[in-house]
Amino acid sequence: MTKEKIILGIDLGTTYSSVAYVDETGYPKILENDEGQRSTPSVVYFEDSGNVIVGRVAKSSLALDPMKGVELAKREIANLSSSREKRNWEIYGKKYTPEDVSSFILKKLVKDACAKLGKEVNDVIITVPAYFDLTAREAVRTAGILAGLNVLALLNEPEAAAIAFTYGKVRKPETIFIYDLGGGTFDVTLLKYDGKKCEVLATDGDHALGGADFDRRLLEHLAKQAMEEGVDVYSNLEKLQELKENIEITKIALSTAEKKKVRVDQKQYEVTREKYTELIQDKLAETEITMNNLLQAAKEKGIEGWQNIDRIILVGGSSRTPAVRSLVARVTGKEPDITMNPDEAVALGAAIYGNIYKEIEEKLEEEQKQGTVKPEEVEAKKIFYLEGKVSSVCSHSIGIVALTESGKRRNAILIKKNTKIPCESEHVFGTRAAHQETACIRILLGESENIDECREVGKVTLRLTQDLPKESPIRVHLKYNFEGRLDVFSESLANGDKIESTLDLRDQLTPEEIQIQREQLEQIEVQ
Template identity: 25%
Template structure:
């Protein structure tokens, strides 16, 4: 493929809290790109192999976390845009730096698929992400080596995928998106290939992980333990128990009663178990489910559409597979919820379709999409109470739910006679006072004409599809103008921070991609070692030692024999490894 054709490829990425996916739109269809384990879902987990001082991403890191939780990190998407450092094996990272490692892994998967470099990407975010979180996501993409063509809302991506498959539809739909760590709900209209986002709402810290944590907390409470203390004192117990609770959560859809094994302090399992039923899980989850009421009522209210006028409710995100969620949604809307498109895949598919729209792919030329501003944007003003001025009030210039791209203007007035300058402070949010909103930045306009108080100043906000906010201040008295592009002022997201992060991440070594299947087998065997009967432990440990040695021995015959032996041993102990054709790579 020539370089021009290569440069036109825009991949779509669903950067999730729990799992991430990468997709491409090609020949009028969306295609998921598999990772080195030939799976389309890559767990959003980062691990550091201390012995080799190498980074691993995805399922191998997932396995490593069970035995070495201090060397792994997950759920960092929830910390995007925050001034918060995450410790990973005594190294410190910001959330966007860890996210960039996930994105880099996906980029390598795409380059293996296409056999050439991939540079351009569309990356999805929760609709209710604020500006700082969106900028952090964009920086993560850039750190991974992408030119980020668009940051697109997850429900919008899901709607694009739905709209592509329902081009002739004329419907009002709700996209209910409950992922691993965030919740979004969006109301939109589809008409002959055109998609119009009408309203959106959400919760940035509610997802499937919270339901897992609910089971975990219930188990600990039944054993007279507190999560925070146990996590600090016995991290191996918590890591193994979290894994156990996650598996139970998924299986409760099919079974009414299950047993949860309770780990010892060192993470090994004893004979201690406790029963959990579907009804108990419902009780555990009730408080979490009730949190969905407020954003659902808000999105319907903002849309101006009655619930009974909604034609379809689309479920998106792996957490919507829980029976309690599907039942809640169907009760709220009074109709069946649809899962015609795989909830895990639909956002990545939509991101790929957005990439095709950007690159003017003829197969999507009839599709048109409009999105909305998820949060109000405005400035800080003073209000007069009696003879006193009170500052810190919020004046929205662009209201939430406004179709973007958009340009809006508000007029403000000078406060004092001969006022020489004006400070413009920019905020995002819905609170009446600025202290309840997110500050995006500020700037001043100087050398104002010396006039009496009340001189008119016009402030224009222009907001585009990429979330870029341009502000123009106009002084009609002199026609003086000042334009400013609001750039993020959050720690970790400046140009200097970007350069520092690049240097830091360049020092990290990635575990070789083609060796990951065997590393995954090794981690699986180490995890099983903790569960085998004591009399069998020594024999299995010997096989593990031999297999680990064979991985670096550069002797194919030795490696193949060691691998065969460990697979046979695991199977004989009741832990069959799901070996796949692609697991036959050299060490």
């Protein structure tokens, strides 16, 4: 293979993943996998300790041998935002994390893409749910590195969809609402398009809601019907696998048909669209709550109601569900725009963003040759140019653990949710006791003052070299940068002691640990 500057856009999905690129004519295209499919099931199956299968074959194999593989790994990455302990799976005597499993999926996607292109490609843009927090985003970045990829950027999925929607078209400025319901996560995002740039105003979501939940409801319904006739699908893996495959077919069919017959162990059961809607109604109601929460938050940005929104775009395969389209139309009072393929928009948008990234790099190389940009200015200039195409917001408020006057610990929010990034904020706090040797800056994510309702994602320790009285001033400065990382600066105003660092996130591997793990994973063949 020959090397050429192509940047792949990857939609790393919970249930299905896809990859795209921009061809030599500037047209974004989905790259088929080695089976000729435009998407790949995000399922990993171990044939043995040294061989991994990813995709359709892995999906069918896992159903019959569930202890030898993993599905829905992205949901476990999302759960890093809320759980205290990282999930792992022990297979053939070795433990694998969500990042490890995701790295196998990424490696397979890029391997097939390179074979299709006939070129070696290593540079990628990977999309993430807009509601992913610092920890989950860094886990995705780590997965890319473990796969041996050069992760140029992480791009929010709704922003990728907006880029795809506006690319190559002359569109008037408008306010766009994106409803993104994927296989395992749900996002809503409000943005403004000014004819050149997509600027996110607000975002919200649920990382534990998606089409996989719809599948589960349909599975439980049909399994119960079969049980009433003496068929226990849960006790027979082959029957269970057959039902799961039929459920996926049924769900797709009900997007256009009013009813569909499903076979379970030689018997047929009819599922109507009305019944399917009834089964998932509570989940749909959860998305409506999130939609209204977003609209409430958008009032701070001058959006008073749905009448101020010009266009509604549906993204994610689960948005094909007629009940979803009906709900969105009812809530917003507008018919959704369904001109884009909801399964492919995110990957295509990531590829377009990658092409923009490449053009900016080429422009900066030329500016360096001309002497108009110094080497030390390149990164800042690159961010400036990228901000001219798309800008995002914080998906969660960022604060630190502080004490109230009564001595109770609280979350002191420094950067509010939906603040445009890059952004920064600072506050001066007092030491809690005299003669402190250190000041521990504990970083929290969450909207509540109650620290039990927030998540601690890391900490920075400031060493104090002099005996200081109680309430000695400590300045804490947080900077959330364009790459989605948090820089922490802390200084004692009494004696000048200071520390500045990029926050080391809790439960994340160090660069050295990532390299060791990458070398170990490279011993496993991915097909």
